[in-house]
Amino acid sequence: MCVCFARIDCERGQKLNGTETLFLQISDSFLNGRNFNSENGTKIGGDETDSVIGLAKKHSMxxxxEYVLFGQNSFVNQTIARSVKRIFAANELIAEFEKREIKLCVMKGxxxxxFYPVPELRTFGDxxxxxxxxxxxxxxxVMSALGYSREAGEEHVMSFKKGLEYYEFHTSLAEDDAFDESVQYLIDSAWSKAKPYGTYKNIYEFEDEYHLFYLIFHIAKHFRVSGxxxxxxxxxxxxxxxKATLDYDKLSEYLISxxxxxxxxxxxxxxxxxxxxxxxIDAEYVMPNELLYEEIAExxxxxxTFGFCGSSLETSEIRREMDNKDSKNAEKRTLFRFFFPTYEKMKKRYPFIExxxxxxxxxxxxxxxxxxxxxxxxxxxxxxxxGITKGGDEALRQHDMYRKCGLDFFK
Incomplete structure (x- = not known):
């Protein structure tokens, strides 16, 4: 089967390989309601189609x-059915917290x-x-009474699962001491930026400016860990x-602070x-050079979806050592932490040392x-x-890219 669509102009697709260009064009067409143009477009089929779908799968899209390429095929219909079921269950859970007068803030996905053209196609793991x-x-x-089992989780996070349903309850939007004080202060102020969700009295969502700030911060947080x-x-x-009426002056205040x-x-x-x-924020802004865009895009x-398919965990660990201190001896410090993890990490594995x-x-x-x-x-x-002994060069490249793109608010 061949699918036809309009080609991305050279500037938008520059230096990306064919599969990546097609994937981004398909995503763009979906978000903006564009139709593929067979007259001036490019035809794909067979292995090329499989490659594009494979990349989309890697990004949970x-x-x-498939909706853009094939319409409502069986996979799309199954996805919609699962999403409807999950959202129904989530709304029932939210109603239970409202009834019990336990404050809850909904966010992100x-x-x-x-806001997606077909909301059911914007999937999520939790x-x-x-x-x-x-x-x-x-x-x-509440979760135990509803039949959910608690999963192992990180500090500040409680995870619960029942069948396909998976929920994470956060007491903080970020780990303590992971960021500069100004960032941590704004993250810790989350509840003061919340407003009632719909007609609920105990269920909240973030004000629009803070929610957009948090979505940007969330990308930064995942960049720091893996991608x-x-x-x-x-x-x-x-x-x-x-959000056409969003107050960008207020958002700018958050970002500048x-x-x-x-x-x-x-x-x-x-x-x-x-x-x-x-x-x-700045309609005239362009990246300082095309190389930075290419590095970020790659x-x-x-x-x-979360960077786990790209560079290794070890590379990320070395890079975080560079972020926190300097690039000199980062590999040695990472090796030391491999053999002698911190007390905080070890007490999770061996609770008796608490x-x-x-x-x-x-x-x-x-x-x-x-x-x-x-x-x-x-x-x-x-x-x-x-991985630690071989990851130094890639870690240094990532470290330099992070600094150039503005990720210098980590401790």
């Missing part, structure tokens, strides 16, 4: 891609999906809620296009190139012998060591 600190026990009680995919940028584009203005301008510039979204497109920091050396010995006598762990450890 397969249903969008649950809100942004409504649904995120912000809760107030001190309400953790109440949340566990961010195309969907995070399309979320920005549909949000900006939907956190030293995030340059990063936000570059995020908007990417959205403008890919989705024809006009830069709402990093985003190669990494998948409040007993003097037992930390004991856990190192337990971990060492645990890795030796368990082949799968040993193989993974060797792979991690190899």
């Amino acid at each position: 397969q249903a969008i891609c 649950f809100i942004v999906r409504e 649904i995120d809620f912000l809760i107030e600190k001190g309400n953790e026990v109440a949340v566990v009680s 961010a995919g195309v969907r995070m940028f399309s979320d920005i584009a549909v949000f900006v296009n939907e 956190c030293n995030m203005m340059l990063f936000a301008k570059n995020v908007f510039a990417i959205c403008e190139k890919w989705f024809d979204m006009k830069n709402p 990093f985003v497109l190669s990494g998948g 409040g007993k920091k003097f037992l930390l050396p004991v856990t190192y010995i337990m971990r060492f012998f645990g890795n030796i006598f368990k082949p799968r762990r040993a193989k993974k450890a060797v792979s991690r060591l190899q």
Whole structure:
């Protein structure tokens, strides 16, 4: 089967490979309601179509891609059916929290999906809620009563699963001490930026300016850990296009206070190139050079939805050492942390040392012998060591790119 569509102009598709160009054009067509033009377009089929769909799948946008290429085929219909079921279940859960008068703030994909041309095609792995600190026990009680099982989670996050349903309840939008004080202050002010969600009394959403700030910050946070995919940028584009009355002076205040203005301008510039979204902060802004755009585009497109398909975890760890200190000896510091993880990390694996920091050396010995006598762990450890010893050059490249695009508000 061949599908015809209008070609992206040279500037917007420059230096991307054919599959990446087609994927972005398909996404752009979906978001902006464009029809493919067979008269001046390009035909794809067979392996090329498979490659485009494969890339879309890597970015959790397969249903969008297939909808544009093939219409409502079986995969698209299945995706719509799953989404309808999940949203129905989420709304029932929200109603339960409203009834029990437990404050909940909805955000990100649950809100942004409504701004897509076909909301059911904007899929998500989990649904995120912000809760107030001190309400953790109440949340566990509600979720347990509704038949959800609690999953292992990070600090500040409680995760619950039942069948296809997966929810994360956050007491904070970011890890403590991960960012500069100005960023952390604004993140910790989230509840003061909330407004009632619909007609609910106990369910909230963020004010538009803060929500857009958070979507930009969320990209930055994922860049810091591993990466961010195309969907995070399309979320920005549909949000900006939907919120015509958004107060950009207020958004600018948030961004300037956190030293995030340059990063936000570059995020908007990417959205403008890919989705024809006009830069709402600075209409005249262009990236300082085409190379920076190419670096960011390659990093985003190669990494998948959350960056896990691109560079290795070890490369990200080395780069974070460079971000936090300097590039000199970053690999050695990463190796040291591989053999001797922090107390915070080790107490998650060995809870018995909670409040007993003097037992930390004991856990190192337990971990060492645990890795030796368990082949799968040993193989993974060797792979991690190899990744650390080989990841320095790529980590340095990422570190330089981060600084150039405005990611200098990390500690």
